[in-house]
């Protein structure tokens with residue numbers, strides 16, 4: 502008997518192909534493959550994803566069965582196919598880059614991710630990997646770790662029925678150089694630990 506390999510979607514939101522964020526996403530992909538997943542990489546910038554909400558993709562509360570654009574439905578299919586979703590992004594203004602925020606706004610839409618029917622995304626796992634310029638100390642003092650955890654894990658993942666969600670932030674990402682190798686190794690560890698931890702019920 503063959504069992505299907507778990508499938509992961511790695512979402513990258515960064516304009517620069519050689520950014521530390523892109524390199525973390527590449528490590529995430531490699532690690533997931535090594536751990537037996539099949540992997541779909543969604544590079545929002547390279548794909549030219551338009552984060553601006555459109556009339557076609559705005560939920561219509563008077564037409565709850567509204568069919569969204571073909572582009573958004575294709576993105577929904579990629580999310581639906583994944584057992585694990587890994588989102589890799591730089592922390593900008595203590596939040597998500599507009600590109601990624603727009604992807605959530607347009608794609609994680611009414612009737613798909615929330616509302617209307619059964620929670621279609623329940624049972625999936627989600628890992629948010631954020632790269633932040635400031636130090637861990639600065640984040641803790643300012644309550645930014647908490648803020649991002651609440652917003653991403655509770656406000657998005659849990660809201661759409663994904664209970665098994667984690668937010669991991671990498672700090673001091675502006676002072677690049679020797680520190681990069683350390684950060685990339687620690688990113689691999691985070692992913693391995695996550696994929697080797699049994700899903701939370």
Ligand SMILES: Cc1cc2nc3c(=O)[nH]c(=O)nc-3n(C[C@H](O)[C@H](O)[C@H](O)COP(=O)(O)O)c2cc1C
Nearest residue numbers: 520521522591592593594595632633634635674675
């Ligand atoms: C527009 C912008 C906003 C930023 N806002 C924050 C922030 O709010 N907090 C923080 O710690 N770092 C912030 N940074 C620093 C980035 O998080 C950092 O440059 C990035 O993680 C480095 O990784 P990269 O090489 O992949 O861009 C910001 C950077 C930019 C360009």
